[in-house]
Amino acid sequence: MPTITDERASGAAPVTAAPAVRRRRRTPLAARLRRDWPLLAMTVPAAGLLVVFHYIPTLWNAIAFQDYNPYAGVGGSAWVGLGTFERMLSDPGFWDATVNTLALTGFQLVFFFPIPIALALLLNSVLSRRVRKVMQSVVYLPHFFSWVLVISFFEQMLGGAGLLAQEMRELGMEPLNIMNNPETFPLLVTAQSVWMDAGWGMIVFLAALSAINPSLYEAAASDGAGRRRRLWHVTLPGLRPVIVLLLILKLGNALSVGFEQFLIQRDAVGAGAAEVLDTYVYFQGVVVGDLSYGAAAGIFKGVVGLVLILVANRVAHALGEQGVYSKQ
Amino acid sequence: MTTATIKRRHPERPVWEEEPSPVGKGLKGIALTGIALAVVFPMWVVLVTSLSPERVINESGGLVVIPGELSLRAYEQILSGGTVTRAVLVSTGVTLVGTVFSVVLSVLAAYGLSRRGSVLHRPLLFVFLLTFLFGPGLVPSYLMVTGLGLKDSYWALILPSAINAFNLVVLRAFFMAIPQELFDSARIDGAGEVRILTRIVLPLSKAVTAVVALFYAVGYWNAFFNAVLYIDDNSMSPLQVLLRGMVLQGTNPTGFAGPTPGTAVVAPNLAIKMAVVMLAVVPALLVFPFVQRHFTKGVITGAVKG
Structure with a gap:
């Protein structure tokens, strides 16, 4: 109930809109988490898939700057700077x-x-x-x-x-x-x-x-x-x-x-x-x-x-x- | 005089528009027929050939345009066990499991992102939207999937393409258009998020969810390259890979059940190939009546609102 009246008030009187927004921002994170955790839990599986199959592989593009050896991995391969790009551009x-x-x-x-x-x-x-x-x-x-x-x-x-x-x-x-x-x-x-x-x-x-x-x-x-x-x-x-x-x-x-x-x-x-x-x-x-x-x-x-x-x-x-x- | 001219006009033609000339009308008719034929004719030839017995195929010198005697022998033969049957089962299984998996995850995420101002709403939304701008590239994706040990696993055909941000945005736009009052009243009645999603949101967005499911299903059924990359074991090949091998590379897959004892008639090779092509078409034809009704409307309104 209090939140509904708050929103009504801020909507009706534009002068008070700014303080109302600030007050809402001050809702402690813990309370917002308690309110929104089901939404978060619903979003996480899909977001996780994108992280694994989209964002982490994007980072793996770093191997373009290496002489990548699959057995040594990203950590064990030698860095060659822009060497691969030079080779590519002259190919x-x-x-x-x-x-x-x-x-x-x-x-x-x-x-x-x-x-x-x-x-x-x-x-x-x-x-x-x-x-x-x-x-x-x-x-x-x-x-x-x-x-x-x-x-x-x-x-x-x-x-x-x-x-x-x-x-x-x-x-x-x-x-x-x-x-x-x-x-x-x-x-x-x-x-x-x-x-x-x-x-x-x-x-x-x-x-x-x-x-x-x-x-x-x-x-x-x-x-x-x-x-x-x-x-x-x-x-x-x-x-x-x-x-x-x-x-x-x-x-x-x-x-x-x-x-x-x-x-x-x-x-x-x-x-x-x-x-x-x-x-x-x-x-x-x-x-x-x-x-x-x-x-x-x-x-x-x-x-x-x-x-x-x-x-x-x-x-x-x-x-x-x-x-x-x-x-x- | 005037009544006659009014009668001849098409009822849908606006009053200000001139009557087209007979030549124009004729050209338009020819164009429409030509376009329709260009799409339908190849399918017709392939279908008729797949249904033709040896004699008809030999008479026509190969592909059959005008149907003569028809037989289902080719379909019986490829669907009675062997490589094609297995490929059809693989494709069907991957499509079913993948579609359910994708739709469940997408609906959950779209609902989770449908309330402005919830915790981490903007950053999470960005995680999805940024995928429109760049892809990870082929080689890093390949390293990731093989690094996870998914080579020769059906999950390699599902997980990397399981979430499509476009579908998610379409779903989210629909969820956000549901009147706020419905959520408020459900909450006053004590419903949690899961209950609101399953009892209120989903029943209201059946059509758009079905459209998204269709998008995913068509994607899984048609997926070809993922299988080339990640599936080395031939017995796990989906139908698209087999189709390429048979029709475009001319490999004759072994392992047909062959002529079952007692039935002397063997379907001709060409009919078998064309039957495999038709099998790959079937899902597209199945979803089509549905597409007609919901697809275009759902896609366009969804995209505009998103």
């Missing part, structure tokens, strides 16, 4: 993987990014509710598949023993195998990403579209704006915050273009086309067993990604957009 394999990653990200930015927007505009323009619903379910579905499954479907359609090759053979043509052609690989992985995730990516744009006030369209139309003008002056400004947000996130993730997708197809097209930073970390660190080197490449990826997202967010603020987070 052509590392730069190949970085260039591949950035090229694939750029490719996806151009050929993947606009598709969910176009898909949302298309579906939004469909008036029949039933058609809209059926289409939505159909395009969401592949999002729930694993990469192995998505690539299996592509293999069955476009691979050496796939439907396309089968039909070409029947027509007496030389069969194409798109699944192991390194030259068209960027196109292939983008097509796979579109097939799997364009429908899911559309959701957020559909939500943004439904948040646009219909009276804006009506006003534009009565002022004589046609379809295209309404798209340009009403729809796109309405989508702009979401587009900027997703571009920032995409930029922040420029160095993680995908992992399983490339790992699975690396055998088929070769490391020259399919080696991205994530697979490079895996092969150097775990498969080859150079753990320090793998950790160093991982740190490089993480730090550059963090810097990229902070920079992109700053740019968005400068352009007057909301961005991912704001200081308020």
